Every structure is written in structure tokens, then in C-alpha cells.
Amino acid sequence: MSDGKELSERMDALEARVMYQDDTIEVLNQTITAQWREIDALKRQIALLYERLEEAQPAGPPAPVDEPPPHY
Template identity: 40%
Template sequence: MSTLENRVNELEAKIAFQDETIEILNDELKTHQKLISKIQRQTELLAEKVKESQSSDFGSEQQIEPPPPHY
């Protein structure tokens, strides 16, 4: 019985360690997911600003610059 009890105790210890490890990894995963979401939103906002900037620059360039002489 002693060996069986030792094996059960060892398995319980391993399970407890695995539970703790899984909880730590889950917390890290949550943190990284929040960071990824934030970075994605910032990238979307930056892309919108670049697109707006390009469209406004394109429109203003056409109005400011006269067409080339060969037109």
C-alpha cells in the first residue's frame, strides 16, 4: 500500500503543479491577447491616417501643380 500511496501523492503533486502552470500560461495568454488587440487597433488607425494623408496630398497636388507642357 505504501508504494500505491506514494504514487498517488506523486500524481497529485504533478497535477497541482500542472494546474498552477496552466493558470500562469493562461494569464500570460490573456496579457498577450490584449496587447495584440491594442497593436491591431493602432495599426488600423495608422493605416487610416496614412490613407487620408495620401488622398488629401494627392488631391492638393493636382490642384496646386499645373499639368506638364506636353498635355
């Protein structure tokens, strides 16, 4: 009869471990989902800033920095 009780205790322990693992997996899934959303938002922000940077740059070739003024 003790074999049946021992088997039942082992099954209870395994069920408790599975429940704990299921909870852990769900928490990790929620964390990963939130991180992906944040990564997507950051990618969109970077793309927008890159577009603004491209628009702010002059269209022609850059002016020489050390060019003397025209009155010399």
C-alpha cells in the first residue's frame, strides 16, 4: 500500500512542477512580447530620426570649411 501512496506523492510533485513551469513560461512569453513591442517602436523612431536627418542635410556638395572670404 505504501507504493501507491509514494506514487501519488510523486505524481503530485510532478504536477506542481508542471504548474510552476507553465506559470514561468507564461510570464516569459509576456515579457518577450512586451520587449518586441518596444523594439518595434524604437525601430520606427530610429527610422523617423534617420529620415529627418536626411532631410536636414544640404542637397548639394558640402561647402569647404577653410575657404577664405571673397575679399582676399
